[in-house]
Amino acid sequence: MSRTGLVVRAWANRGIAQLDQNLLVPFHFPRRLIRPLPGDRVLLDGQDGLVEVIARANEFGRGDARGRFRAAAANVDRAVIVIAPEPAPSADLIHRYITGAILQDIEPLVIINKSDLALPDSGPFADLEDLAGLGYRVIQTRCKPQPALGELRDLLSTGTSLLTGQSGVGKTSLLNALIPDLDERTGTLSQVTGKGTHTTTTATVYPLSDHAALVDTPGVWEYSLWGMAPTELQRGFPEFSDHARQCRFRDCRHDSEPGCAVRAAAEAGEIPASRHAAWLRLLGEQRRFG
Ligand SMILES: Nc1nc2c(ncn2[C@@H]2O[C@H](COP(=O)(O)OP(=O)(O)O)[C@@H](O)[C@H]2O)c(=O)[nH]1
Ligand SMILES: [Mg+2]
Ligand SMILES: [Zn+2]
Incomplete structure (x- = not known):
């Protein structure tokens, strides 16, 4: 009897799927199938072998050093681009993310975290008004000294939202503020994942409800596009x-x-x-x- 699941993590030829009732099961996959991504819906057989990856709506990814597209997650509704006054984003990081998300049929929005720190009115921050003028949401949040998430929580209550941004801007802190039992969940996940895997290089899906999920992505320094016409x-x-x-x-x-x-x-x-x-x-x- 086959069962459906949501891939919450995938690396090498292995993955972890969440079945009903929060049950996490590890699975292996044969080479002849397309590699499942976090966010994919899959069919597993009775032995938790992968039978099928259900057709994805889209992929979120980035370009590698040679301009090839590298997918990181599937079925993403919105890309939450997290920036902060510290570390300050590079000049066109936000534009790259916005354009990259649109190219992948993903709705972009910008979070300026660490609103307790002064916001520079120069460089990339000066462009945020332009983006708001084009209709992209720009929301200020902070996780310290006490969390203030503004309208973010409401915005994330439906669909799959992927958090992306440079290391140190506060993605994990935001996740902690949004998911009260995050530590417990990551603990369970790493038990199922097992030791010796490089989980810091793969995205992780955290289901929030039947209709909402958050995707945490590993910290990066830059967001590159890929080769295209x-x-x-x-x-x-x-x-x-x-x-x-x-x-x-x-x-x-x-x-x-x-x-x-x-x-x-x-x-x-x-x-x-x-x-x-x-x-x-x-x-x-x-x-x-x-
Ligand atoms: N001042 C301030 N610091 C924050 C805020 N949110 C996160 N930080 C700090 O920024 C650092 C990086 O946070 P982290 O969540 O690990 O960032 P990540 O690399 O994007 O996951 C940590 O020292 C956090 O305590 C905030 O709203 N204000
Ligand atoms: Mg982090
Ligand atoms: Zn022209």
Whole structure:
């Protein structure tokens, strides 16, 4: 008799699935199946062998050093991009995340954690207003001295939300504030996972209810995109599309081409100049992946 489960962790050729009643079971998977990701729904046989990975709605991942896409989690509804005044994000980290999430059909939102610290009004923080103007949620939170999560808890009460961001911005602290029995859960998980596995390199899914889950991802220093055609990259800048149709050249790169309506819109303030600048940086970076 086969059973369905939610993959909460996966590494090498092994995974852990949560079945009903919070039961965690380890499973192995044969090479002929696609590798399950945290967040996948799976069918397991009576011996907890993997039978099938149910078709995923999407994947969240990043580019590696050679520009290849590396999936980290499946079936993600929203990407919670966590930043903080300390450690401060690099210039275009937030734009990369926003664009990456959109390209993967995932709704992005930005959390500025450590709201107890002064927020610099320069660098990447100056662009947050632009993002809010485009309709992306930007929420301030803090975990210290006492947690203040604002509307975050409500926002995460449906669907699967993945927390991502640089090491040290407070992702684990936010998880602790959101999941009161987090320590107990990670303890049980590491017992089922067993020793000698590198769990710090894989994402972990924490079901919150029948309709909500949180995904914790390992800390990173940068978020890289992967190699893709300029037309595909532009899908990650939906605010360009109405203008791009007016560009003189159909394959306009919105750089220095004559008759570029996107550049004109950025200069006129109709689209944020910070988004146009981010586009040019990300487009230029694509050459590395060629
Ligand atoms: N001042 C301040 N420090 C925080 C806050 N949230 C987390 N921290 C601290 O930031 C450091 C990194 O937090 P952690 O949750 O491990 O970050 P992670 O690497 O993103 O998981 C720890 O020393 C936390 O105590 C906050 O809201 N304010
Ligand atoms: Mg952490
Ligand atoms: Zn153009």
